[in-house]
Amino acid sequence: MICIPVTGRDVEKMAQEMAVAAEQADVVELRMDYAPGADLRRLLKDRPRPVIVTYRAKRQGGMFEGPEEDRLRLVQKAVDLGAEYVDIELDAAARIRRNPKTRLIVSHHDFERTPSDLGRLHADIVAAGADIVKIATMATDIRDNLAIFDLLRRSKKETIALCMGEPGTISRIIGKKFGGYLTFASIRAGRESAPGQITARDLRTLYRYEKIGWGTELYGVIANPVAHSMSPAIQNAAFEAVGRNAVYLPFKVDGDPVAFVNAFKAIDIKGYSVTLPHKEALVAAMDEVDDLVKRVGALNTIFNREGRLIGANTDVSAALDALTAALLTEKERRSEEPPLKGRVALLLGAGGAARAVGFGLLARGVRVFIANRTHERAEALAREIGCEAVALSDLASVAADILINTTSVGMHPNVGATPFPAALLRPGMVVFDAVYNPPETRLLREARAADCRTLSGLAWFVNQAAAQFELWTERPAPRNVMEKALRERLGK
Ligand code: NAP
Numbered sequence: 242m243i244c245i246p247v248t249g250r251d252v253e254k255m256a257q258e259m260a261v262a263a264e265q266a267d268v269v270e271l272r273m274d275y276a277p278g279a280d281l282r283r284l285l286k287d288r289p290r291p292v293i294v295t296y297r298a299k300r301q302g303g304m305f306e307g308p309e310e311d312r313l314r315l316v317q318k319a320v321d322l323g324a325e326y327v328d329i330e331l332d333a334a335a336r337i338r339r340n341p342k343t344r345l346i347v348s349h350h351d352f353e354r355t356p357s358d359l360g361r362l363h364a365d366i367v368a369a370g371a372d373i374v375k376i377a378t379m380a381t382d383i384r385d386n387l388a389i390f391d392l393l394r395r396s397k398k399e400t401i402a403l404c405m406g407e408p409g410t411i412s413r414i415i416g417k418k419f420g421g422y423l424t425f426a427s428i429r430a431g432r433e434s435a436p437g438q439i440t441a442r443d444l445r446t447l448y449r450y451e452k453i454g455w456g457t458e459l460y461g462v463i464a465n466p467v468a469h470s471m472s473p474a475i476q477n478a479a480f481e482a483v484g485r486n487a488v489y490l491p492f493k494v495d496g497d498p499v500a501f502v503n504a505f506k507a508i509d510i511k512g513y514s515v516t517l518p519h520k521e522a523l524v525a526a527m528d529e530v531d532d533l534v535k536r537v538g539a540l541n542t543i544f545n546r547e548g549r550l551i552g553a554n555t556d557v558s559a560a561l562d563a564l565t566a567a568l569l570t571e572k573e574r575r576s577e578e579p580p581l582k583g584r585v586a587l588l589l590g591a592g593g594a595a596r597a598v599g600f601g602l603l604a605r606g607v608r609v610f611i612a613n614r615t616h617e618r619a620e621a622l623a624r625e626i627g628c629e630a631v632a633l634s635d636l637a638s639v640a641a642d643i644l645i646n647t648t649s650v651g652m653h654p655n656v657g658a659t660p661f662p663a664a665l666l667r668p669g670m671v672v673f674d675a676v677y678n679p680p681e682t683r684l685l686r687e688a689r690a691a692d693c694r695t696l697s698g699l700a701w702f703v704n705q706a707a708a709q710f711e712l713w714t715e716r717p718a719p720r721n722v723m724e725k726a727l728r729e730r731l732g733k
Contacts, residue, residue, distance in 0.1 A: 242267040242423040243441050243450060244293060246434040252279035256287065262428050263289040265441035268326070270295055270425070272434060274305035277315065285322050293326040293346060294319035301330050301350045302435075313337070320345075326373070334369040346401070347371035351378040355385035355404060359392045367398050373422055375401040377435065380409035382496055384504045391507075393419035407468070409437045411461075411490050414444065417453045424450070447477055448488055460713060461490035462514040463498055463523070471678070471730050472514050472706065478726035479710050482719040487511070494519060499526040502543070502550065512713035513543040514706070520593050527552035537600050539593055542709045553712055554597065559704035560675070561601040564643070567696045568671045582606035587631070587639050589660045590647035591618035594675050598645055599626050610639045614648070636665055643671045644688075651682035659683040668692035677702045678731055703727060 245266035247258035255276055262269045270293040271284060277296060285292065296315050297303020305312050313336055319327045323342040334347045347366045355378035356362065366374045374396070380386060389402045389412045396402075399422045404412040413424045426441035427433045444450040460480075462472040468491070476489035494501045498519040503526065515523055520539040524530060527543070530552040534540045540552035565580050584607050588595050591613035599622065602609050609628035613619035616632055623630040631639055650660035651674065661684055666672070672688035677698035685695045707718035 243444055244268040244270050244423050244425050245428050245441050246270040246272050246295075246425060247428065248272045248275040248432070248434055249279075250276050252276065252283060255279055255284055258428060259284065259287075259292075260289060262441075265426075265428070265445065266290055268293060268423060270328075270434075271324075272297065272304075273315065273319075274298075274303040277305055277307065277312075281315070281319060282322060285324060291325035293328055294324040295328040297328070298330060298333075301348070302352050309333070319343075328375065331366050331369055334366075334371070339370075344372040345370065346373045346375050348375035348377070352405070354379055354381055355388055357388065359388055359402075360395070363392060363396060363398075363400070371398065373399045373401060377401075377403050377405055378409075380404035380406045380412075380437070383408040383411070383492060383494055383501060385409065386412045387504060387507055389416065390419045393421050396420065404437070405435050406437045408493050408495075410439060411492065413437065413439060414448050414450070414490060415453060415457070415459065415488065417450070418455060418457050418459075447473060448490075449477065449481060452486065453488055454486075456486055458485070458487040458511045459490065459508060460487060460512045460514075461492045461510065462516060463492045463494050463501065463519050464516045465493055465495045465518060467491040467493040470516070471702070471727055472516075474730040475703070475706050475723040475726045476514070476710065479706075479719050479723050482722040483714070483716065485714065498523050502526045506548070506550075509545070509548075511545050512709070514709055515541050515543060517593070524552055526550065533557060537597060539596065541705060542712055544712045555705040555708035555712070556594070556597040556701075557601040559708060560594075560598045560673075560701045561605065563696060563700035563704050564645075564671070564673055567700060568673075568694050580605075581643075584608070584643055585639070585641045586610070586643040586645060587612065587636070587641035588645050588647060589613070589650075590675075591615070591622045592647065594647035596622060596626065598647055598675070599628060602643075603628060607643070610641065612636060636661070641670065643673065644693075645673045645675070646682075646684055647675045649676065651684055652676045653678045657683060659687065663687040663691065666691035666693055669694070672696070674698050675701060677727075680728070680731060699724070699727065 245262035249255035249258045259269050269290045274297045296305050296312050320340045320343045326344050328346040331349045386404050392402050401422045426444045427438045480487045528549040533554045534552045541556045542553040586607050586609050588611045610631045611619045611623045612631045619630040646660050648660050650658045670693040672693045673696040674682050675698045676682050680697045680699045688695045703724045707720050710718040
């Protein structure tokens with residue numbers, strides 16, 4: 242079940258928000274501590290959904306500041322009025338008289354951390370007479386979620402358990418897989434009643450919450466930051482399109498990614514996408530890697546074959562396939578010659594994307610020059626993969642017929658920036674931008690104006706995601722669905 246808390250400051254606002262929340266929620270939580278004087282009887286009379294009534298005390302992260310006696314009187318009134326659920330803190334539960342119509346959610350919140358011994362806390366809440374146990378703890382590390390999943394799995398009593406904070410967001414999405422009674426979601430972005438909540442709309446449409454259950458396979462992207470990743474949108478759309486019982490999650494890993502992957506073996510993740518800044522570090526955590534990963538020294542995909550984690554790199558072929566498919570003429574495509582052989586490419590950037598593309602270009606017989614803001618990095622990468630470095634002040638000296646931007650210059654929100662002077666763009670030049678947000682960057686606009694052939698990073702992104710999907714599922718990826726989902730997400 243999805244529960245949306247409403248936090249209006251008076252009875253009118255509460256009633257309005259309850260009506261809106263009811264469109265997305267199975268249960269509405271009336272956070273009466275935001276409006277303790279509001280007429281609860283009136284709100285209950287018109288309720289469109291079952292409700293949880295909560296007068297959260299300040300000491301447990303709520304807004305209620307008055308005397309405890311007053312608060313308990315209000316909670317008792319909610320029970321006496323027959324609200325479906327009433328939330329009461331563990332340390333006050335004994336003071337509430339029961340009513341058979343009302344189920345008591347006995348709760349405990351820890352806004353500092355996730356204690357290791359949740360079992361004892363859970364037992365104390367059960368012993369206090371809870372109909373439903375609620376435990377919400379702050380995640381300081383994404384691995385804290387595992388304690389919550391373990392608790393849910395072992396619990397015989399109906400239990401709501403979740404981690405707060407951004408690293409805890411996944412517990413709000415997949416707690417149900419481990420037996421969680423309900424999850425909390427916000428009515429809209431910006432109206433979260435606790436840190437890490439996502440919107441009910443995202444829960445339903447992006448993560449397909451209704452379909453999550455014991456048998457749901459888990460996938461996700463390992464990144465930091467992860468909040469703006471497009472991967473959940475496109476991979477979840479792909480799973481939905483092929484009817485697979487799977488959900489793809491955002492894993493914000495700001496600590497050691499190897500420790501994360503090893504810990505999450507406990508919940509049998511079936512596959513990962515890996516992006517900045519973890520592509521190199523995770524190679525060490527694999528049971529096996531493909532040849533490309535060995536040569537490039539970076540992976541962007543992990544798949545799980547009967548518990549063994551295998552690292553792969555779909556970045557290289559994704560970029561080169563996009564370049565080949567979009568930019569060669571029909572005649573060039575049909576020719577026996579390797580299509581890119583003998584061309585000259587200028588690569589802007591010396592990070593992970595440059596390494597993947599540079600490697601792929603060289604393997605296809607392209608002569609490659611690398612230019613980068615930090616020239617020493619360009620030199621180091623050029624030495625490593627076997628090509629030439631060129632100073633940014635000397636770009637005009639390279640007669641490139643392919644220009645590839647692998648820096649983040651021009652990416653949202655800095656859409657006015659470009660990594661290459663327009664004056665150096667020549668007609669017929671192929672210009673490929675790794676940036677896909679926005680799909681048309683200033684570099685690509687200027688390149689089109691200069692009669693260059695252009696290619697957005699979108700094709701690269703969809704290619705690498707589709708190849709990941711195929712490694713995980715061993716079936717063709719619904720590429721059109723994935724591209725559509727990406728464009729929709731970018732449009733928002
Ligand atoms: P990375 O390893 O962090 O490298 C970033 C590169 O951008 C470095 O060369 C860095 O130069 C340069 N850079 C950053 N800010 C700059 C600025 N203000 N001015 C000049 N240069 C700047 O990142 P990455 O993994 O290579 O990714 C780079 C870009 O490619 C990102 O925008 C990413 O989204 C995109 N990408 C797209 C796809 C796709 O599927 N379309 C795939 C992979 C990557 P310094 O060395 O001087 O710091």
